[in-house]
Amino acid sequence: MSGQLTVVGLGPGPSEWITPAADATISTADVVLGYESYLARLSPRRGQIFEASDNREELTRARRALELASSGKRVVIVSGGDPGVFAMAAAVFESVDNAPELANEIDIRVEPGVTAVLAAAARIGAPLGNDFCVISLSDNLKPWAMIEKRLRLAAEADFVIALYNPASKARPDQIQEAFRVLQTVRAPQTIVAFARAVGRTDESIEITTLADASKALCDMRTVVLIGSPSTRAVHGSDGRTWVYTPRFVRDA
Numbered sequence: 481m482s483g484q485l486t487v488v489g490l491g492p493g494p495s496e497w498i499t500p501a502a503d504a505t506i507s508t509a510d511v512v513l514g515y516e517s518y519l520a521r522l523s524p525r526r527g528q529i530f531e532a533s534d535n536r537e538e539l540t541r542a543r544r545a546l547e548l549a550s551s552g553k554r555v556v557i558v559s560g561g562d563p564g565v566f567a568m569a570a571a572v573f574e575s576v577d578n579a580p581e582l583a584n585e586i587d588i589r590v591e592p593g594v595t596a597v598l599a600a601a602a603r604i605g606a607p608l609g610n611d612f613c614v615i616s617l618s619d620n621l622k623p624w625a626m627i628e629k630r631l632r633l634a635a636e637a638d639f640v641i642a643l644y645n646p647a648s649k650a651r652p653d654q655i656q657e658a659f660r661v662l663q664t665v666r667a668p669q670t671i672v673a674f675a676r677a678v679g680r681t682d683e684s685i686e687i688t689t690l691a692d693a694s695k696a697l698c699d700m701r702t703v704v705l706i707g708s709p710s711t712r713a714v715h716g717s718d719g720r721t722w723v724y725t726p727r728f729v730r731d732a
């Protein structure tokens with residue numbers, strides 16, 4: 481093998497949520513590539529090169545990483561959360577698919593990370609105790625009609641639904657549209673949780689219902705969880721609310 485390329489997940493925020501394996505891989509890399517806000521979470525060790533690039537340049541970054549690895553370097557590409565969930569690992573394999581010769585003699589690996597919905601769920605209680613699905617609301621990479629279809633069918637199938645990329649400056653209103661689609665299937669009192677900036681200093685968790693869910697509660701660092709018909713809230717004596725989805729579903 482002439483070089484190594486490892487796609488590494490940094491988790492949703494704090495360094496305690498970076499796995500020891502991810503940390504070890506990063507510390508032995510010659511070059512670390514990634515979106516600048518992810519690189520800002522790391523400190524280069526002596527002699528290590530950090531190459532930042534724009535988040536919209538995933539395929540260019542993946543290709544650059546493959547080229548560096550073929551020249552014999554130990555290369556790491558970092559993603560937030562898990563690198564395989566709406567992130568760089570797919571861009572790396574798409575680049576290999578487009579130009580298989582790029583991967584000659586390279587040892588390619590993927591190092592898992594804590595994906596945002598798992599951190600969000602832990603803060604909220606146990607909303608993922610039964611079957612769930614994850615849908616990205618970004619229509620940069622797929623048509624909105626497909627997103628609507630997936631929302632409707634996931635709601636009909638009684639999944640707990642986690643929404644990634646619920647809003648951005650360019651797409652401030654789509655989440656409202658998503659709630660409208662979900663309201664055609666799910667009851668108004670369905671539990672909805674907004675988990676914003678989980679693990680960061682400005683973290684906030686809001687628990688409400690589908691009838692009251694509002695786009696004002698989310699931005700591009702939020703996971704929105706839509707409860708299934710069996711998802712419930714329990715209230716602690718300190719006034720705290722926990723949301724959980726029972727392990728058993730009795731009625732089909």
Ligand code: SAH
Binds near residue numbers: 493643646678701
């Ligand atoms: N690979 C990442 C997801 C990238 S898509 C992962 O596995 O987590 C980006 C989306 O992830 C954001 O729009 C948001 O929905 C979610 N996200 C990432 N970090 C988050 C955090 N700290 N708190 C809440 N949501 C987060």
